[in-house]
Each structure stands twice: as structure tokens, then as C-alpha cells.
Amino acid sequence: MSTLFLAGIQLLHVPDGFLNIPISVLCWVVTLIVLYFAVKQAQDDFDERLVPLAGIMAAFIFAAQMLNFPVAGGTSGHLIGATLSFVVLGPWVGTLAMTAVISLQALIFQDGGLVVMGANILVMGIVPGFVGYGLFQMVKNQSRGVQLGATAVAAWLSVMLAALVTALLLGFSGTTALSVAIPAMLGVHALIGLGEALITVAALSFIMQTRPQLLTDDAPAGSGKWIVSGIILALLVVLLAPFASGSPDGLEWVAEQAGFLHTAVNAPFQLLPDYTIPGLGETGSSTILAGMIGALIVAAVTFGLGRLLRRS
Numbered sequence: 001m002s003t004l005f006l007a008g009i010q011l012l013h014v015p016d017g018f019l020n021i022p023i024s025v026l027c028w029v030v031t032l033i034v035l036y037f038a039v040k041q042a043q044d045d046f047d048e049r050l051v052p053l054a055g056i057m058a059a060f061i062f063a064a065q066m067l068n069f070p071v072a073g074g075t076s077g078h079l080i081g082a083t084l085s086f087v088v089l090g091p092w093v094g095t096l097a098m099t100a101v102i103s104l105q106a107l108i109f110q111d112g113g114l115v116v117m118g119a120n121i122l123v124m125g126i127v128p129g130f131v132g133y134g135l136f137q138m139v140k141n142q143s144r145g146v147q148l149g150a151t152a153v154a155a156w157l158s159v160m161l162a163a164l165v166t167a168l169l170l171g172f173s174g175t176t177a178l179s180v181a182i183p184a185m186l187g188v189h190a191l192i193g194l195g196e197a198l199i200t201v202a203a204l205s206f207i208m209q210t211r212p213q214l215l216t217d218d219a220p221a222g223s224g225k226w227i228v229s230g231i232i233l234a235l236l237v238v239l240l241a242p243f244a245s246g247s248p249d250g251l252e253w254v255a256e257q258a259g260f261l262h263t264a265v266n267a268p269f270q271l272l273p274d275y276t277i278p279g280l281g282e283t284g285s286s287t288i289l290a291g292m293i294g295a296l297i298v299a300a301v302t303f304g305l306g307r308l309l310r311r312s
Contacts, residue, residue, distance in 0.1 A: 013105065013120045014166065014251065016113030017265035020173040027169070028118030034126050038095040042309050050093045051306030053214065056230035057085055058097040059299035060203075062105070063237035066275060066291050068244040069195050075253040076245035077192030080124050080162065083132025083155045084200045088207065088214060091133050093306075098125030100302045108294060109275050110267040123166050128158030132200075144208060148201050155200040159193035160186060166251065176258045184257060188250040231299060238291035241275070242284030 019027070061081035068076040081101075086094035102121050105111040112120045135154035139146050167185040171178030207214055211226070248256060255261040272278070272290045280286035 013102070013112030013124065014116050014169075015264040016115045016267075017263045018113075018173070018175055018255070018260070019116050019119055019169055020175075021115070023169055023173045024116050024119060027116070027122050031118040031121045031126065034095065034122075035099060038092045038099075039309070041092040042096060045092070046310055047090075047093075048310070049214075050089055051303060051310065052227045052230075054089055054093050054097045054306050055299040055303035056227065056234065057088055058101050058302040059231060059234035059295040060237065061085060061098070062101050062298045063234045063241075063291060063295050064199065065101070065105075066238065066241040066244060066287075068247070068249060070245040070247055071188070071191040071195065073188070073191075073253075074247050075188055075191075076247040076249050077189070077195050078244075078249060079196060079199050080128050080159060081200075082125050082127075082129035082162075083136070083151065083158045083196075084203050086129040086133035087136045087151065087204065091130060094129055094133070095126060096305055097302050098129060100305060101125075101298055104294065104298050104301060108271050108297065109290070110270055110273045111275070113265065114267070119169060123162050123169070127165050128162045131161050132158040148205055148208075151204055152197040152201050155197040156193035159189050159196045163189035163250070170260075175260050175263060180258050181254065184254045185250065188253055192250050231296075234295050234299070235292050238288055238295055241287050241291050 061079065061084070064079040064081060066078070068078045070076050082094070082098055085097050088094070089097055099121050102112065102124055103117060106114055106117050106120070132151075132154040135157065136147070136151055139150040142150075163185040164182065167178065167181035170176055170181045170185075175181075247253075252261070255264075267273075270278075272293070274282060275290045275294070276282050276286040277290050280289070
């Protein structure tokens with residue numbers, strides 16, 4: 001995996017130490033409230049077809065987030081995927097799918113802190129997801145071209161809003177000044193958002209071409225063959241992980257420039273740190289194997305959550 005380390009800390013997502021305890025707790029409260037309504041609404045409006053689709057979508061987003069792409073100024077970015085998840089799965093199942101991805105990234109791969117996990121779910125799942133979904137809903141009955149154009153704008157704007165919220169959390173935590181965090185985060189993520197828009201539009205266009213019924217309210221449940229094909233596609237994306245950019249991502253670059261990178265705190269444990277298999281080192285094969293394991297775990301957990309919603 002191509003991301004920098006500081007004493008074993010991975011900085012793709014917000015690590016522990018960047019936010020103070022009151023801000024972290026506040027983010028947990030907001031996130032848990034949204035998750036409560038997400039679970040309740042998903043149960044009330046349960047849709048059988050979304051159970052396997054959520055697993056496939058979560059696995060794909062997990063795999064795609066491993067692929068840092070270079071942007072100007074020696075920085076890199078990676079897909080958030082919240083707009084894509086919410087558009088395909090709806091806001092409530094989309095929230096649960098993104099929560100599964102972000103939580104397992106922290107628990108298994110030490111990608112993002114545990115104390116600030118609520119903040120990461122809020123910033124990478126809830127905020128960009130609802131922004132992107134809201135804009136897409138405004139044009140869902142328009143032509144395909146209009147839908148894809150609006151999706152590009154929604155995906156870009158979702159990244160900008162996520163960057164703004166992150167900057168505000170950093171400023172209110174006293175980690176860095178708002179006058180530094182806001183322009184720095186918005187500046188670098190304006191470029192990263194372009195990558196988010198391109199990937200989101202490409203993925204949505206592929207769905208429109210191959211399985212357009214997935215975007216309708218009366219779509220049939222997918223066949224077993226289609227489900228397996230979706231998982232295989234996610235695993236194929238993992239094969240590209242060793243070629244990801246080695247430049248620091250947007251948040252890491254801002255932390256370096258603003259001088260608060262050293263405040264990151266090590267995870268209390270390590271399972272598959274930096275998306276590698278212990279003993280195999282930071283090799284391409286180690287990254288691919290760890291990524292495939294992660295994608296399968298994310299798919300299984302998300303599928304399991306969907307089954308629990310149905311039984312409830």
C-alpha cells in the first residue's frame with residue numbers, strides 16, 4: 001500500500017491524536033444518531049435485493065479506496081465512494097455499507113483511529129453520502145447524460161464538504177488554526193474531488209449500461225452468478241493496489257505542511273497494518289493478499305448486516 005507511515009501510523013483516514021476528546025465524542029454522538037435512524041429506516045423499508053448488492057458495493061469501495069491516484073503538488077487522493085454507495089443503495093443502506101467499510105478499515109488494517117472512528121464515519125460516509133445523494137435525487141428522472149453530469153458535480157462537492165468538515169474538526173480541536181486548515185484542505189481536495197467525480201461517473205455509467213434495473217425502485221434481486229461476478233470484480237480492483245501512488249494523501253499533506261503530523265497516535269494493536277500480511281513485508285503480493293482478504297471480510301460483514309435487518 002502506498003501511504004506514508006509515522007511510527008507505524010497509517011494516514012489515509014483521520015488517526016487518533018488529530019482530534020481532541022470532546023470533538024471525537026461529539027462526532028460519535030452525531031454518527032450514532034444517524035446510524036440509529038439508518039438501521040430503523042432500513043428495517044422499515046427493507047429491500048431484499050439490496051442485501052447482496054450492499055456487500056458487493058462495500059467490497060468494491062474498500063478495494064477502490066486502496067488505489068491512491070496522484071494529483072498536482074506531490075499529493076495523492078483516493079475514492080471516498082459515499083456518493084456512489086448512496087445513489088445505488090439509497091441513503092440508509094448506503095450509510096450502513098460505508099460504516100462497515102470504514103469500521104473494518106480501522107479495526108483490521110489500522111487505517112484510521114479507533115477513538116475518532118465516529119468522525120471518520122461522519123466525514124467519509126455520512127456527510128459526502130447525503131450531499132451526493134441529495135443532488136442526484138434532483139435529476140434522477142432526467143436523461144442519462146444529465147444524471148451522469150449531476151453525479152460528477154455531486155461527487156466533487158461531496159469531497160469538498162467532507163474536506164471542509166474535517167478542517168473544522170481540526171480547527172475546533174485546536175490541532176491547527178482554522179485559517180490554515182480550511183484553505184489547505186479545500187485547496188488540495190478540489191483536485192482530489194475531480195478524481196472522485198471521474199471514478200464515480202465511470203462506475204455509475206457501467207451500472208447503467210450493464211444493470212440499469214439496480215437504480216430503479218422495483219429492481220429484481222440479483223442472481224447468484226451476478227453476485228459472484230460483482231465480488232470477482234472487486235477482487236480484480238485489488239490487483240491494482242501495488243501500483244497506487246506513493247505520495248501523501250490530502251490530509252497527510254496538510255498535516256505535514258501545517259506541522260501537526262507528529263500528533264498522530266499509534267493504534268493499540270496491529271492485525272494487517274498498512275494493508276500487508278505480517279511476515280510477507282510491504283510487497284505487492286502481500287498488499288494484494290491483504291486487500292483480497294479485506295474485500296471479502298467487508299462483503300461478508302455487510303451481507304450479514306443485511307440478513308440481520310431482514311430477520312429483525
